[in-house]
Amino acid sequence: MHRPPAPSHPSPDPAAPRNRWWSTIRARIGFLLAVPVLGLISPYLGFAVMVVAIVLVWNDGSWRKGVKVTATVAAFALFGSVAPDRPAGGTQGTAARPDGKAAGGAGTMGIPARTSPSPSPTAKPRPAAKDYRGMSLDDAREAAEAAGFGVDEHDASDEDKSIMMRLNWTVCFQRTGWTSSGTKTIDFGAVKKGAPCPREDGGAIPWPRMPDLVWKTWKTAHKEVTALGTVPADHIMASAAYVNDQLPDKGEYDDWRVCVTDPAKGRDVTVAMWVTLELTHPDNGCPHPDGQDGDRPRLPDRDDDGDPDYHDPFPGDRHRDSTFPDGPQGGSGGSSDGDGGGGWNCPRTRWC
Known part of the structure; x- marks a missing residue:
């Protein structure tokens, strides 16, 4: 009995697996190439596509490890070429805008970070x-x-x-x-x-400085020191410039002249300090600054009675001075009327 011939099956094409592998590779490469294109449209969309493409590459067992690494690096490079630039210096944070408000810096992978709707704090x-x-x-x-x-x-x-x-x-x-x-x-x-x-x-x-007051009258010098503003009027004192001289009563030496000041000319006049003005009668000059042989300056006194010649009514008689012009209060001798009251040096005096 003659059997009918078995139906013949076409022999498998040896190139078919290679074609499928190549088609898969082209699909993956096309997917990766879509990353920069979509990244130009929207950074978020481009980033999402890149992640999906990398996951598919690493899950595909037909790809070698070296090829997977190369594809991953290429995907990052393609996305980075179209991602928005980071602020200068690559730092994150806030940058000043022309309107004075703060702008948000770039986030991870160059994706713009969300900005807070509230304004940034400013100094009070x-x-x-x-x-x-x-x-x-x-x-x-x-x-x-x-x-x-x-x-x-x-x-x-x-x-x-x-x-x-x-x-x-x-x-x-x-x-x-x-x-x-x-x-x-x-x-x-x-x-x-x-x-x-x-x-x-x-x-x-800036303390005021002591002015030059030499040979000015007491009255004028007193006003100038008071005008400095740091010294009360009652802190300005007058004294005699010569050791054997004596000031008259207050108000009677207004025209006496200043010879020495303490503090000295040009020194600071601080608050509430005491100022001394050494005076001399206008008939006399001021003592030499260095004194007389190192001693305190003295006015001429011929009879050496302690009464300077310029106001001694008897400059050659030490028994009579400006205090007792008619003679000393004490002495010896009898009274002219013989009453025995004695004890007075009476010649040429009003007491005899």
């Missing part, structure tokens, strides 16, 4: 405060504390003294601010009452 303005300069430190503190300020104080000069008795200090500078807890503060820079304020906080006090 200085709290408004009354001008307390010129007030006593004690009064300024009390008023500032009543206005809600936390108060601090310091010596405004370069002497950096501790402040005692605030009533005797005057405010020169004030600086306001805020604490970290939101309390407004004020810091006073002060100097001793009567002292001039420094040109800047922490600077030297």
Whole structure:
């Protein structure tokens, strides 16, 4: 019995597996090439496609490990070529805009980070405060504390003294601010009452200098020292420039002349210091600055009775001077009327 021939099957094509592998590779490569294209459209979309492509590559067992690594690097490079640039220096954070607002920096992988809808914090303005300069430190503190300020104080000069008795200090500078807890503060820079304020906080006090007063009258010199503003009128003293001279009663030496000042000309005249003006009668000159042989200067006194010749009515008689012009109060001898009262040196005096 004749069997019919078995149906013939076509022999497998040896090139078919290779074609399928090549088609898969082209699909993966096309997928990777889509990353930069989609990245130009939207960074988010490009990033998502890149991640999917990398996952497919690493899950495909037909790819060698070296090829997978190369494809992954290529995907990152392609996406990086179209990703938005990072801020200068590659740092993240905030950058100033022309309008003064802060802009968000780039996030991971160059993806723009979300910006906060609330504006960035800015420094608080200085709290408004009354001008307390010129007030006593004690009064300024009390008023500032009543206005809600936390108060601090310091010596405004370069002497950096501790402040005692605030009533005797005057405010020169004030600086306001805020604490970290939101309390407004004020810091006073002060100097001793009567002292001039420094040109800047922490600077030297510009004390007035003693003027040149030599040969000016007491009345004129007294006014000039008082006008300096640091010395009370009752802190200016007068004395005789010569050791054997004596000032007349107050008000009678207004036209006497200044010979020496303490402090000397050009020295600082500080607050509440004592100033001495040494005077001489206008009939006399001032003593030599170096004195006489190192001794205190003396006016001529021929009879050596302690009464300078310029006002001694009897410059050649030591028994009579300006205090007792008719002779000394004591002596010996009898009375001219013989009453036995004796004891007076009577010749040429009014007592005999």
